[in-house]
Amino acid sequence: MQADNKLFDDFVKIVNGAAGTLAGVGREAEAGARSKAKEWIGGLDFVSREEFDAVKAMAAAARDDADALRLRVEALEAASAAPKPTGVEG
Incomplete structure (x- = not known):
């Protein structure tokens, strides 16, 4: 029974780590897209x-x-x- 809980805890840690990593990747992608958009718009005559x-x-x-x-x-x-x-x- 204790082994099942440890296995479940490990699985939860992996899923949480993956979710954190994906959130970080999403933030990086958003920052990169914003940067490119600002660069592109900055080149226009606004x-x-x-x-x-x-x-x-x-x-x-x-x-x-x-x-x-x-x-x-x-x-x-x-x-x-x-x-x-x-x-x-x-």
């Missing part, structure tokens, strides 16, 4: 999130400025197109 947000904010500010200028031009055009009162020289 921008960082911070750069993208900065350009997006600048574009929004430029759009706001363009809208303000458009409104000023429209107001000036309306003022210059308005009929001048008679008798006023200018």
Whole structure:
């Protein structure tokens, strides 16, 4: 009976060791894949999130400025197109 328990204990140790080894191999494979992906993506012409947000904010500010200028031009055009009162020289 004691021999059966020892045999079972040895089997459990082997299985646990194999599971630990497989987990380590899995972690190594994942790290290698991540490294290769970063290397491949790093070679492409991507921008960082911070750069993208900065350009997006600048574009929004430029759009706001363009809208303000458009409104000023429209107001000036309306003022210059308005009929001048008679008798006023200018």
